[in-house]
Structures are given as structure tokens and as C-alpha cells.
Amino acid sequence: MAPETPAQGPAPRYFTWDEVAQRSGRDKERWLVIERKVYNISEFTRRHPGGSRVISHYAGQDATDPFVAFHINKGLVRKYMNSLLIGELSPEQPSFEPTKNKELTEEFRELRATVEQMGLMKANHVFFLLYLLHILLLDVAAWLTLLVFGTSFMPFLLCAVLLSAVQAQAGWLQHDFGHLSVFSTSTWNHLLHHFVIGHLKGAPASWWNHMHFQHHAKPNCFRKDPDINMHPFFFALGKILSVELGKQKKKYMPYNHQHKYFFLIGPPALLPLYFQWYIFYFVIQRKKWVVSIHGPRVPHPLSPVP
Template identity: 75%
Template structure:
């Protein structure tokens, strides 16, 4: 059945036809069996053209449901893009290996929406913001009261590094629209926290992070694995591909060792620190740039009188160094050891389970990781307030057990160690493929 056929006055399509519209300038996708032409709209998509384009030619029902909190507003845009629907003889997705998995997950999603699991406790987030502000005040007071000798300097360094790391987890909550029912309030507080408290552009975070959620661990679609293969080879399949292609940008067989030099210590102070300014200026994100500048003005006026210019710069880059180690180990422990491959167009639950794992719950783990130890639940329900992840986790585990899906949860130390082990394994696979035909 082709696009020329009509059903109730509406055009109907086969998956073969939908799949052909997956280029840069010609993009269709499917949501709840309806076919939409997003070719022009993708350029105006608030999440960016790349994000929505990653589902061109595919079924986007579950990511659409997961990412949008105001369905009424979004449906107004969708109506103008509707061009038809799937033919009655077509499956709901062109690639689902187990339709029952998707149906059961959507039943779980519907059950979650009927409870209070998607409702935030605003006092929880207010408390986290308050503890961040109090830590920053304590960092300043330690220098103001005790002076800039070694011990108060180190104490202030630890406190400010904690402020930056915890601020990163908190901006993540508002960026995912997890706190307020109105998107505009989430966006405003997000800009304040990531811009004024951390000195980074919200638009940069949105651009990268939602692509990661849409297609985690998918090469050329997940920006978080863009270091492959320039600095690291990742995943069992991709590392062998690079080896067979005789590509060697780095001595990958040693990547599990040089990761400690150019990975956690270097990402924020040596790369992100300049790139965020380039991003904001090149994309003319002037409001974000203003929020960023307010951070650098504030922190300079606060600490230069206490430390001098040289002492302030030393403090600033040491904070970025500590924060970078904290950030990289936490954000990569859930993904780098998992399956990394080209987009296999798996259905939502299976894709997220293949690409993510959890770290066991504890008060420290929850605080230290910003509840990203519940990475599976976060990826399945990205707008869910983080204080509810532990409540939905048993339901997710039960669903995974029903369908034989591997639900991994580890100790924090094991999760960190698995990053190194996986880098060592993929480096060895690369070397073997590189040396042999």
C-alpha cells in the first residue's frame, strides 16, 4: 500500500515510504501512527533540528511523550505538520522486535501519569538550592574570616567545587522541566542556575543533552560519545570498526591509562571552559551570554579582593579541575560500560536498558550523583522529579524481568571501575582488528 491511497480522506503510508524521508532536508516521522512532515519545522524546533531529526524515518511516539510536559501546546504545532497516517496493515513501528515490550511500557507510563510520581516536591528542590547557596557563602566566609592561608584556601576550594557539582545536578532538574508545571518557569530558573551560578549557557546544555537522551550511546547521534574515535574508541562493535578501517588517532590500546589524564581532569577546564563562550557567541545566544557574564563578574568581585588576581585564577581553575573529575566519573559510569553502536532503531525501553545502568541507592550516592545513580528511570521518564526515581524503580525492574531485559545496578566503586575496564577492553579489540586483516 503506498502514499497514493486514501483512508477516510487522509493519505496512508507504508513504513518503506516513511523510511525514505530521513535526510537533512526531507524528514518525516511517526507519532501514534500519524505521519508528520517535519522537514521545515525541524529548523524551528525548540530542541534543535538535530534532536528531532534523529527520529526522521522512525517512530517517535515514546520520546515525544517522554520529553514534552505540555502536550496541548505541542499538539497545536503537530496538527499543521500532519500529512497522513500509517496504513491499517502496517505495524506501529517498523523495527520493534517485541511489540509487547512497548505496549507494556506504555501501560506503565499511563499508570505513572495517574499517580503523583510526575509531581514535584518543590520544597525538595528549594532545599537543594538553599544548600548550594549556603555552601557558597561558607566558602567565602572561610577566606574572609581566616584569610588566604593554605587551610582556608583548601576549605574554600572544596566547598566551591561542591557548589559547582551540585549546581550541575540542580540545573539538570530544571533543564528537564521537572520542577514547575509551566515550562517557562523551568527555563527561567534553569538559566539562573546554569548561567549565573555556574557560568554556562542553557542553550548549549539543551542542545547536547536532549540529543543524548533521544539516542543514548548511538554513534553520530549522541554527542556524549563524540570523543569516538578522535580520542577514544568506544564499544565492542565500534572499536572493531575503527580497527578494520586502520584508523589510529591515538594509541587506543593505552586509552584506559591516558583517560586519567585527558578525560576527567581536562574536560571542563581545558575544553568546555572556552567552548561554551564559542557556542553562545556563534549561535547568537545573547541572553545566555549575559547570564554567563554575570557569573564571572560576580565571582571575580567576590574573590579577587580576598585572593588577588593570581590567587583567584588559581582557585577558579582548581575548582574547575575538581568539578571536572566529579562530573565525568558520575556522568560516564552509567553509559561508557554499556552497549555503544550505530542507531539500531530499537524501541524506547530496550534502547534505554542497553545504553544505561544504575548505581545502588544510598543517601550518599543519591546526593553525590544528583540521583543520576537512577539513570535507567531517569532515561525512561526524563521529566520525572528525581526524588521519585526510587518509587518507580521497582515497577521498571518488574517490567524488565517480565521481558528478560537486563536491568543493571552496581556499587559506586564498581561503576567507576567498569569505565576503565570497558576502555581497556575496547582498546584491545581495536588493536586486534588494527593489526589483523
Template identity: 65%
Template sequence: WLVIHRKVYDISHFCRRHPGGARLLVSHAGQDATDAFVAFHADKVLVSKYLNPLQIGELAPDQPSVEPTKNEKLVEDFRELRATVERMGLLEPNQLFFFLLLAHILLLDTAAWLVLFYFGTSFLPFVFSLLLLTISQVQAAWLQHDLGHLSVFRKTKWNHLLHKFVMCHLIGASAKWWTLLHSQHHAKPNCFHKDPDIDMHPFLFTLGKKFSVEVKKQITCANCLVSTLLFFFFFLFYFHSLASKRKNTCPTTTNTNTSSL
């Protein structure tokens, strides 16, 4: 179960059919998910059709609307700030800007391939083409980020369509994979084992006293040893495979020297 606007919902079966993934709902199990619900769902009317049958009750009048572990005043200030920003229209996108950004990305991609086509693959043309593609990929990454947040167009389907085009065709990655992971990141930012952006090797993200203690409690010595071995064996096998490919592509020579009679 979880709480949205002081109403309690049973998600034990629905979590498997949740479009945003089961992990996103499970990470809020037993907690108040009001802010995450408001942030992730643009069409509240459509979502309510699926949400209403899941309601099993409401919080008692003496129960607080904010979890004991959260600062109630801070949560109220954040919600008021968000409402003020929306009323001022600061979240309204400039679609001309995003159109010019997409044209800029396509122009850089085209220029990079034309450089290789007309000037060959020697060192200087290759480096210049690499520079153009790098700038293009970085800009495309930020564009797909805004599209993935459904913040470019008013209609959700246009955001999804252009997001798939930029992510799948220009960048070469899965739009659905990014959406699932990034939604989990914003639902529980910087929460170990809930935020996939930091749920990596324990030696990479253990800064700060509070976070270090959290990692220490949840990770045993055996897990650290296994993770470390997997981390280094990955690079070992990776470089070994590169060496094997290089060896297989080298031309072989045979000794055809014959002695004269």
C-alpha cells in the same frame, strides 16, 4: 518525515524552526518518534497547534506501530509502566525539597567566599573554601538537571527561569547549550553520532562488541588520525599558552652593576 501515534508528519522545513533544535528531529527522521514526543512535550495542546499542519498521512492498517528493529513487547511494557507511574503520582515533585536544596547551595557558596574574606588565601582556608565550592557546584549541577527536565514546577516558565539562574549565574554555563545537548542525549541515548554525550574521541567510547563494530564501520583510519592529532595538539597548545603566560608574568631584572673608578 517521522511518525507520532501512527500519524506521518513532514518535518523537512519545520525542523529548522524546532525549539529543541533541528538535530533532535533529524535524528528521528524516517522513524517512530512517539515515545520521544510524549517525553519531551508537557503541553500537548500547544504542540498540536504546530503539529497538525505538518501531517501528510497515516500509517496503513497493516503497518506495525513499532519499528522492526525494536522489541514490540518491550516497548508496550515500557509505555504501560510509564502510564502506571504517572497515575500513582510518583513523578510529582516535592517543591520543598528543591527549595531547601537551592538554599543549601547558596549557603555553601556564601560560606566559601566568607572563608576567603575573613581568613585570607593561605593554604588551609583556600582548600576549605575549594571543598565548599566543589560540593556546591555538584549540587547545583543536579538541581539544574532537574530544572532542565521541567520536573520541578508545574508551569514550564518557572522551570526555565530558575534553570537559567542556577545554570548561568551559579554554575557559569549556558542553559540553552545544556538543554539542546541533553535533549539529544535522551532522544537517542548511546547512539553513536546522535548522542552528544558519547560523540567524542573514538578511543574514549568503544566498549562492547556491538558498539565497537558500529564505531569501526563509521570511522576511517584517516578520521582517527586527524582526531588523534587534534586531541594531542589541543593539550600541547594549552600547556604552551600556560607556559607563555607564566613567562610574561615573571619579573625581569637588569644588571646595574657598575665598576668603580
């Protein structure tokens, strides 16, 4: 390392992709690359506002594209990243892993730039206001139906239809707020996300963030995307894995016959059992009832958007 001088400062440390890739396991250092800069996230993962798993999924890899996609105020985030910086890629090294498809990566970045220039990522606040108001109106109409007409079969059925529409629509609305895609600052997105998913749907926002951030960090990646980690409960993903597990009689179910019992077990198990069980487990494990007593936690300015 060259000696520090007032004019130049210390010379940067250079790393190869082989050195970065070696720091990707659970029991050793974790490094990642953003815009050719190498960062040591070994200790930071536990303090990462978006969750330790989201950032850990990119250990040993280039995280430039998810960094751009997940954070609104990138300038603020970079200030926090300075303490994690340990060097940069050597000049002869490519900007992303050699195993990545260069043409596909460049085409994706070009597409994203085009979409942003066209203004397709700018939300219409009036639309989302009307969206929220119509959900609240349907919710009020459902309960007024029971209040005015009683709990006989027809009023009960109408109330069920209205509340089902409310739950479906609120699910997609909280999805947009959870992605921090409506307002230009994370605070308003977080507050409305807490209101819609917490008060209208009865689930903790942090549970959704914990699951959904990982989904968008590594979509459809086995053992990293929780949306496809159904194994070993009822189903196994893919034709090859399910047949192998079923024939070997491993784990709990005859997975090679899962296509026959999916519609009998899948929908009933996914919503009433798995989601409800996991929500209660998440609340108890992380003591989320403290939020309702002391008020919602002020969102961290670096909280990411998936």
C-alpha cells in the same frame, strides 16, 4: 483523493512504513510518525524549539514515546503540529516500525503509565526550594571564609571544598530544572535553569539543552548521542571499533590501547579542556553574550523536556 464534502472533509492520505522510512536522510524530505499520524518535518526542523537535531534523529521513525516524554503541554504542541500533518499510517500497518520489539515497547509504555499513576513524577517543591537554598548558603559561606580569614592555605582549602560541593550539587539541580521536571509549566523551569547553570555554574543553558536533549532522544546511539561521541578526539566507543581504528592507525590516537591511558587523559581532558572549550565555542558561535545584554530570552511554550 476523494472530493471534499461539507459532511466528511478530505479523505486522509495513507502511508506505509516503507514510505516513511525513505524520508529520513539529510538531503531529502523528513517524515516521522506520532500516534499513527504522519508529519512532514522537513522545514520545521530548523524552527523546532528543542533544536533541529533532536527531532531529526526520529526522521523515518515512530516518535510517539519521545513526544510524550519531551513535552509538558501536549495539547498546545498538537495545535502547532496540525500544519505539519500530511496523513496517517494505513490501517494494516503496525503503530510503530516493524523492526521494533513490540513486547518491549508495550512493556515500556505500561511501566510509564504505572509510574505516573503512582505519582512518582510529581516533584516536591519544598524539597527543591531547600535544595537551592542550601547551595546558596554554601556558596555564601565559601566567600565569607576568604573575606573573614584571608587567603592563607587553610581558609583557601576550606573555600575550595565548599565551592566544589556547590558546583556538584548545582550541576544536578540544573539538571532537574533543565528537564522541566520540577514545575508544571515550562516557564518557571526555564527561568530557574538559566539562573542555576548560568549564574552558579557559568555555562549557557542553551548549550546544556543542545547536548542533553540529544542524549535523551537517542541514548547511547553512536553519532546521535553527543555523550558518547568522543571519537575522533581521544577515545573510541566500544571494544570492536577502538581495536579496529587502532590497528588501522586511523585518525589520531592508538585507540586499541585506550584502556591504558584513559585515567591519564580522560578526566583532565573531559572537564578542563573539552567542556570549557566547547562552552566558549558554543557561546561565540551562537552569540550568547546578547542574552546578558538584553536579558534572558522568553522560553518558547513548546520547548521540550528530555
